[in-house]
Amino acid sequence: MATRKNPETKATKRANVSKDDLLKYYREMLLIRRFEEKAGQLYGMGLIGGFCHLYIGQEAVVVGLEAAAEDGDKRITSYRDHGHMLACGMDPKGVMAELTGREGGLSKGKGGSMHMFSKEKHFYGGHGIVGAQVPLGAGLAFADQYKGNGRVTFTYFGDGAANQGQVYETFNMAALWKLPVVFVIENNQYAMGTAQKRSTSTPEIHTRGQAFGIPGESVDGMDVLAVKEAGERATAHCRAGDGPYILEVMTYRYRGHSMSDPAKYRSREEVQKMREERDAIEHVRELLLQGGHAGDDDLKAIDKEIKAIVNEAAEYSKESPEPDVSELWTDIYA
């Protein structure tokens, strides 16, 4: 893979980043990438059915923001949720087994790729309806404010979702009530087959909070350190009681919208260019190598370790049995 000429960015220079931190981000991003590649393979083999949206290319967004999160902070997102779950420490086995529709899946196989949750990790779900998670995120933040516990909620949504009306109802309420919520717009420049310019009147989505008095900024989402830094600014603002904050994180998805996407709306060259010149994992890899923090062998060892975790998850997702048919009728009412 071609490398960046200079992996040093403003953020890498500013951030007082340790070797351990870099290794941690590398490991976490690689886990997401390899997990998603495996999910893609299992899909191709027919072991996963239905809708499945991969996060490949966007890894630095969640890993950077998780690095800025504190214990007890909450997160909620859309259907493109595997990366968010892995980054907040949910079990890869449970995620993969949900994709294959097994009893060992996080929603017992009943929710599928788009619908998983974890109380323990404060992960309030994957949500299949575009934009629907945004007001829920404000509600979570309200509950934290009510309890006065200093926690914040990361509410993730896409550039396409940013055009749903409920987002703006939520912005108003969040600002009005000064809720501790970070709105994270993952701008990967496409909503399914529609490029942002075909659907969005003003390209700078982070400025849309201005009308409500919500500060916002655009962040390089291919640079995990820049994301972390911005995440720290945003959470500090929320924790200080100053209300919501918007981060528009500029990123890119390498794969199709979902597994059934013919990807005819963008050129292969465009994708290739991003992969080669802006890849977030490659970036950290270069920082590690050029900074003398790790050698090829160290990174190979990490690769191996990640591969083992992912293979174990894949095995589990095949071996775990399907839930009993009677499970169709459970979890509907208390």
Place this chain on the structure above:
Amino acid sequence: MTMIEAIRDALDIAMGRDSRVIVFGEDVGYFGGVFRCTAGLQRKYGPTRCFDTPISELGIVGAGIGMAAYGLRPVVEIQFADYMYPAYDQIVSEAARLRYRSAGEFTCPMVVRMPSGGGIFGAQTHSQSPEALFTHVTGLKTVVPSSPRAAKGLLMAAIEDPDPVIFLEPKRLYNGPFDGYHDRPVTAWKNHPLGEVPEGHFTLPLGRAEIARPGRSVTVLAYGTMVHVAQSGADAAGIDAEVIDLQTLLPLDLETVTASVRKTGRCLVLHEATLTSGFGAELAALVQAECFYHLEAPVARVAGWDTPYPHVHEWQYFPGPARVAEALRALLEEV
């Protein structure tokens, strides 16, 4: 042709004949729709008549209502019926009521197309059949085609209709007459008589049912995908069932329904949507009121279970031929 091609053909001809017809929705213009129903229309008619919208269902439908009130003929696409809920307020409070509210001065000749139904591993947010949410609303017409021929004829009629029409497209039928046997290959529409679609302008009247298959011992009321499942279920049970394809749910062709039930004396109602308060409840009530003295058994229903649509066990959930056959047998045993 496939049902996708038939829908595209209907839109193409309608746009060609009438410059008031415009087509829009998410991914509809440049990309041609996620199911390709609008492919090529933007190239042919230009981006002012076929265009992309933001992901804003409420805005899409609401803007359509305004266009329709002012004389245009919008045909909007909601990408999956499951995404319709943000637009439901506009559909119910505005589209359905405009004529009444303005004492006939303003109307809403708009079509809202949406793929519905399951059988594609879409789980809870890509498989729903929300027809009863529309048939419950006076002022709306609700149409569900079961073949390419019906899709073209009914869609053209819907576009020409002076009132708002909800047009539910059973996505499992887009490429073939799915009969509920998920483990068998589906016949292609091109090898099916109803895949033969008349060329040019062609309408089928709204509010008219068709007898999909004549029979003597029991009447099966179905629409969409279940028209085909009804027939495979009857075959599996070896029962001479008369299958009625309702085509339009509201206004309902009650005459065709009652004529059949009076003849057979028994009635099974089918739908994929969940049972409770489904459109089948309305059908059962009408049949028992209209055909009470002809009935030899209580009206029976086979429908989706009263649960969310699951990710796993889709075929246990889907009311397939085995469940239909069992219900038919039970219905014939009643004396």
